[in-house]
Amino acid sequence: MELFWELLVSGLLVVGGFFGLVGSYGLVKLPDPMTRLHAPTKAATLGVGSVLIASMVYFAAFKGQVTAHELMVTLFLFLTAPVTAHFIAKANMLRDHRPEDLPRPEGEGDWAVYTPMSDTSAEELVETPELTDEDRR
């Protein structure tokens, strides 16, 4: 049984190190900013996640300390990685792309990055039909 836990922890550590390295190598290697955004936010997050799970398994199997701290860190990283990627992509759009070069988004309005002061949600509120007495019946 001990061998199984050792194999599991070692495998998770090797996979985590590999993916962390691949994510950071992609940051150096890939050609343009939007593809560079792709590598670390996915691969590096996966690598760190498997390292954290390896740590959790290690402390549970060999030290007798069953904790959920690592799961908290993993959850936090997995929740925040898309948010940071989205923010960096928006900043990149604003700095490196002109709105004429991009396809228009669906529906009314333009990309919110280029028209920050417009409030499309207010127009949507006006356009939604109010409930009449017949609908309520």
Place this chain on the structure above:
Amino acid sequence: MIGYALAFAIGCFALALLFNLYRVVRAPGVTDRILALDTMAVNAIALIVLFGIQEGTAIFFEASILYAMTGFVATVAYAKFLLRGDIIE
């Protein structure tokens, strides 16, 4: 066996931090620098956790949680500053 895997993982993340440092120093645009700094924070979390496994103590998790939080807030603040010229409007 865990010792070898641990050494391999620490080496991988150290090399990854060097790649990130290269990208921070020689970046084509400022968003690449932000992305590289964010990835550095993520890789540093992995290194802290690996050091915790090596030492056999669970005391480094608080450090990694704090690192994750400050890294996230710093990245969002930097991107927000680029987007709007202001962080809290």
